Amino acid sequence: MKKNLLALGLLQAIAATTLAATPTQSHAQDAVATTNTAVTTEMERMVVNGQIVYRNRTDDIAPVLSYDLEFFQRFEPRTVGDMLKRVPSVAFLSDVLEYDGARLRGLDASYTQILINGKKVPGGGEDRSFYVDRIPAEVVERIEIVRSPSANRSGDAVAGAINIVLRDAYEFDGGYVRLGASRFDDGEVKPAAAVVASGDLGGGRLLGGISRQGRYNPKQKLSLRYDAPGGEFQDREEQSDTRDGDDTSANLSWVREFDGAKLALSGLYVRTDRTETEHSLEFNDPVSSARENLLSINDQVEDIRQDNFALKAELDVDMAGGRTRIDGSFSRYDDDTVSTEQETGFDDDDTPPSWDGFEGVRTLTALRDDEVAFTLAHQRDVGAAKLDFGVDYTGKDRDLALRVSEVEAEEEGELLPPYEDFDLTASTIEERRIDPYLMLTGQSGNLEWETGLRYETTRSDIRVDGEQWDNDYSALLPSAHLRWNVTDADRLSLSLARTVRRPDFNYLAPVFLEGEYGDNDFIGNPLLEQENAWGVDLGFEHRLGRQGVVGVNVFYRDVKDLIELVNHGEPSATALEDFEDEVEDFLEDNPDATPDTPGYPVLEADSFVYSAANVGDGKVYGVELDLSTPLTAFGMPDTGVFLNYSWLDSKVDDGLGERRFNNQARYVLNVGFIQDLESINSSFGISYRRQGGAESRVIGEEVETTYGADLEAFVEKRFGESWSVRLTGNNLLDAKKQETFHKFNTRLDQIERSYDEFELESEQSGRVYQLVVRYAF
Template sequence: MKLGLLLGAALAPLAFAGAVCAQDATPAGEYGGEPVQIEDVIVNGEIVFRNRTTDDNPVLSYDLEYFQRFEPVSVGEMLKRVPGVTFTSDVLEFDGVSMRGLPPGYTSILINGRRAPGGEDDGAFFVDRIPAELVERIEIIRSPRADQPSDGVAGAINIVLKEGAQLEGGSVRAGALINEDGEVRGAGSLTWAGNTENTSLWAALNYQGRRNPKQKRSERYDDDPANGGELDNIELQDDTRDGVDMSANAEFTTRFDNGRLRFNGLVIDTDRDEDETSVTYVDDGSGSFTEIDGVEIQQERISQQTYALGMDGAFDVGPGELDFKLGWTGFRDDTTATTFEGDNFQDPDLALVEDEETLEITDDELDFGGAYTLQTGNVEVKFGADFLNKQRDGVGAEGVDYAIEENRFEPYVRVSGEIGATVRFDAGLRYESSEREVTGDLGTVESDASDFFPSAHLTWSPTQADQFRASYARTQRRPNFSYLAPIFQDEEPADEDGLRGNPLLESEKANGFDVGYERRIGTRGIFGVNVFYREIEDLIEVVDTGLEVNEDGETPAPGDDVFNLFEPRNIGDGTTWGIEFDFSSPLDVIGLPDTGLFFNYTWMDSEVTDPWTGDKRPFRNQPQNVYNVGFIHTVNSWDMSFGASIYGRDEGYESGMDELVKVEYDQDLEAFIEKRFGDRVVVRLSAMNLLDKEKRETFWKYDGDSVEEILDNRANGDIDEFELESERSGVLYQVTLRAAF
């Protein structure tokens, strides 16, 4: 049944195949060459490096072949090998992207150039749900043009899906993921691409089993051990995530004498079980922590679906080109969580702690856009507009129940061209006008907003190998959905306080600057360096309004419980800056043309005023550096290749009202070896987390009945609890067979 729904939604574009005859290009540009035979992509001993792009704005482009030897399961595993990207998830989890160290909500995730609605409160899309098998290339957009969305203060990641105009032929994949404890999960895919003189077609099905068994250990003290704190208890936890992702996508294009037309569809279905079993031990009286003090079992059942249907076209009309797009994207989340507690596993009273918690999210976006481009000499003028209707309903824990409807109208103009033989420029202006209606327990609130988003990019190429770039763009980050909802939550953020949503919140805005240099090395290699700076205004922080309310968020009457009212507001400013290096090239200069070296390193820092303490600190969990280095070597005489890659980042800090958390990760080493059989079959063994990396979190926790009391205790260093938490998952092996037909 579910497979039928997947096929029906994703292959909907193929219904047009009998009525029209379809297209060529990729979302980032027109494809002008012959289709590549799929066996040349799947069974290929040639090492692939970062693409050399000609975009007017700073974009890094990586084809799937750059990543595929290491057999990434999803886009998340792919992104840990590109500059400036890090994750703050658990071990072997690569979901919310932190680009340039900023929280995931500051990074815009696009699929084929269109926004991808996500399930997170900050709108972040979890990229671990998109199978790597469906991807043609990854584009890192450091600074947007006027004809691209203004979302993404840290930058944007465009996930370009495969299409028929690029490929010819079919492929099949069969694989198995093997955890260190011997548990196995299967994987498989089937793809096909075909072309005629004026049409192209792509279709793919993908099945991916995934399991991540983690072991956690928490040691809790009554104070920092450095100050003489004593161990209070030890908690051991087994946390296993076990699930299946099924996906399908299709693309059909037709070419006419004066243009082309394209239809595409995508469906991703995720079913995942998360089971946590925790046992707490206390001192048995002899100094040994072996006495069970309690057990807890948490069961979470997650069902998520992502849908996308779209069409776009480009036609010669008059002296210029008219292009248009129409699309719908949808996200569904139905998650239930249940918790049981007892004195021990044999406790007959081991029972449900509280009512089952349910999270339900429905998010739909309908977008339409059109543009007209005129070429006059060395100057190109493009003007157009995008329209988006967004409807999101959320039902969750803690009384967060809301409905949001938003309409956006975004006209823009962009001018690009050449100055002499070595300089290109691109300048534009995007205007956004939005109307929003938010409904919650406290009623319905309507608001509107508008702003300008200018951009300018300059490229100087003094030689064919050297390129200097300078860019400016104004971007934005939209408010968390729960912050917008007109609802009231008592005992938040502390026992004597209440938190009320603010439907009049505005987006955070940023002025961003990028200056870079790129050097082409030989025929395939490339080196790049880029300096970035972001000045962010209207940061959203939760603040004390100075008002008192009752449990309904209203003016208290005699006898009512009284709460201090807190509310999110646009009050802060922040800055972040850094430098990014990346290098990928064959080692021809030392006589090793069949060895490729890959390296990237990003140093970053930031400054923001903590809304609770008033201290200056970096953005939440921003590391000061993140890096990746690896190699691939091909032995042509044996039709074999092997390689390794190591990824790492330094520590980051998360500062909340009642706690400070230090987060550390060990290095992550992965490797592969492959054997090619003829020109159509390859067998590959890969392994992740070969160093069995550990994630460590150190918590300094503070307590009190009110925010004021908690902050006083924090200022005086009066710790309520000190905790050391560590987590491991073990090595993950993968065996894969790929064949072309």
């Protein structure tokens, strides 16, 4: 109740201080933005006609980069992940040819807020991340990169936000059919098809689309393990990892305008059916694959079914001297996965190694994550300024059930017994948020400004296996944005905002995980609070001619209450087992001994139970450069180039010393060009991407990750105004992902560099070719 009264008082107090606002006037939309907005009504016909599209120059006072689908379309992206890999500062820590958890400014995906049509959506990640490769590119109108939030957006966006704007019936006219097929490195061919159409219905505009595309990724992995860097060889593992499935999506949008009102209804549904199959062979020789060197055979199969859907209704109406917006949305994420792993082990003490066991583990995962959201907002002129205030409500319910069954064969040649006895771990996390906000915008000459205040309150309820914990927390989030239109072509922007990052679900749920970090165990902390950060963005942008844009941005984030692992103070299960074995051995030699007997073992644990706590601080900073322009100044108006480069860095002290934020790439580079050949109705282009190395350090493990360069190319031929044929090639350099693992049993071992294992792993997937035929009508 006190928090709600504080929120109400905050709104009243700030409203009272805004009545003397400075004058403002309507600012005309930039010529480039006008051009790019106009072409959206031409749907895919612009692609057929071979028109190059560049980054939009938006009118937002807050720093926002906007890219229409047509910016990416020539390279035929399959998913939003394929689109995002081309924009500034977005990195991935995925397998080769996988682009799932977008890492804006290189930070963990949980620091990046993913929105669909401006609304948060649930995802399957334990770190609250949403896998952007679940959304097909066909349903997208544009991608917005929001570098610094405004008060009318949710504040959990330390790194920034990515807004995926779906096709809108009001702005899309016509339709198209897309048919294609992809050929993968092992010869597998996967089809793809999509239909999108719009028209008048019920006094409004209706848009509908459906798509289905095959997803496939055959990967080969090699791991070499040693007892330490430069030390004795331990074993070699060869693994094939194939991901085979289909994504099916459907989207609808209906928009109708009334006198002084606009009603918009939209829906999106995406189903993923996928099977992941891994086959591994482990040998005790660095090169030989003979039977006498075989240590184990491991097979793992995951059958995955995931369903995402989102429904939204929005009403904008003129009332009370301004414009009122009422919207509601419901989103659901369902994940049903059956994972079965079976391993046959061989005893290396015999030559050749003899059978040493056959065991299996089956894990059933059932996850449902629902979010309900409502917004009531009002915008009006106050004096000569514009006032925007409202309240957002969000309700999240996340239910997770894990069932695990372990079986083993008694004799060589026997089949595994049925998976019947399952151990169940069930958890439920409920969160309720009420977030009022107030925002004021205005203009004075060439200076435009926006300032706002948001107050976010969260009430959480966590239940695990019948036990319950409650936790409440809140944050006051001010923001301010300033833009100086130096000339018609040049503008400077400055942003200041406070943001938060909510705790990972696996850190909140107090589930005991044995051996989670080397010999150390882990248990979640349901009383964790959110991290918070003050951030600054300073940018300059210059318009090049009518279509080109070049920009540079410097950013800084000061993160407080960083969530880090802390020693819970209790010995780990491994330490207790070792102590029990030591006591048993002592009693065998001293049958009548008691704890008072001289020499009786004393528990001196070297591994412990760890938990999570808000104990750290960190800093994140970098420079972002982007360029998108035709080469008209060089007499080549039919040549378009794009370049973006982001230098990224950070500092954290985790108790073992200073490090960067875990898995933050050191840089992200994208460069490419598109060349139109109008005389023969053809085009071709190349895109090159490189991502810097990343490092991670937790208790018991340190990982270094590097990626090879990614080269893509396309060539297309257009026939009239309606037909086009494109051939694209992905991963043409056959890039590798390489990881180096430093593994330790205890924290002391990690400090003293006493290794448990040192591993070198490489992964490769191969080239992919895609042929697409598109007909616009």
